[in-house]
Amino acid sequence: MTQSLAPAPARAAGGPALPPSSRLLRAVAVLSCLPYVSLKIAWIAGSRIGVPAGSPLLENRTSLVVANVLTVLMDSAVIVLALLLTRPWGRRVPAWLPAFPMWAATGLLAPIMAGYPLQLLVTAFGGGAPGTDGGSGEPFLADWVFAVVYGGFIVQGLALGTLFVRYARDRWGHLWQGRVGDLPAGLMGPAQRAAAVAAAVLALYPLALRLLWASGGTTGLSEGVVADRGSDFYVLEALYAGFLLVAVAAGCLLAFRRGRALPVRVPLALAWAGSGAVACWGGWMAAASLVPSDDPGDRPTGLMYLAYSGQMTVGLLVATVAAHCLAKRSATAAKRPAA
DSSP: OOTTOOOOTTSOTTOSOOOHHHHHHHHHHHHTTHHHHHHHHHHHTTOOTTOOTTOGGGSOHHHHHHHHHHHHHHHHHHHHHHHHTTSGGGGSSOTHHHHHHHHHHHHHHHHHHHHHHHHHHHHHTTOOOTTSOSSSSOOOSOHHHHHHHHHHHHHHHHHHHHHHHHHHHHHHGGGGOSBGGGSOTTSSOHHHHHHHHHHHHHHHHHHHHHHHHHTTOOTTOOHHHHHHOOHHHHHHHHHHHHHHHHHHHHHHHHHHTOSTTSBTHHHHHHHHHHHHHHHHHHHHHHHHHTSOOSSGGGSOOHHHHHHHHHHHHHHHHHHHHHHHHHHHHHHHHHHSOOO
């Protein structure tokens, strides 16, 4: 998330040799993209494979094509990232080049990786099948599509996440050594503490609505969402609330050096995943709210849009706190004389 992250002094410019397990993980990450990308390309070309007759997806052909082109590009970026994380040239690119898309990928994939297994568990105990809404609306996609797509996303997340952890450990591992209590008192300034407080305050609104919706409340929801709610809806709302709490807690831990006995990597990891999840999904849903709908009942309400926008803002604020922590530690390490 910043260009100032310095490589560890002891590492060679090209990094260590790539182990066979990383080559395997790279292949898995690339192959796991193919089912999703193939489905999207088929839909762009006009195929209705996996799309039931009467699905809301068929109501606006232009929006469907635009959304599918965008998501194909996003998933194709996983292939580029897998190469960047495993090739020698990937060690020499500016820090933001792998960090920002990996932060976004973490944010987009983490709720799916946590949510889909929970939805399956709820289904096993009598809830509606994941992705089928469980309400009175028309089926969105065939059940097998969700299994293929979300299964692929989980594999992507595991493979790409493991590759990035190895990459980050080799390139920047020295930046998250030690405990929170060992961080210099001047590491976080008034701006970072203000950002953490602002994130905590702004999170109250989307958090309250997410918890309300997760518990069955309908305040602020559009008629279409109310009609189509199912077990998957409640699981995801609870997850979004959880990620908001994680992001805010991590931002405060870093900004105010709380939890002094914690390893620094703990709040940094929580800030990374939490801020990415709330910022990226908040931004995605806010953008989707702006897409015109022919049915007034399907249009997101103003309260929904404010919740999505507020959630996105919270994530970005927490991300700036974590980025500042890494940048300051990187600058300190760069000034330290070599042993």
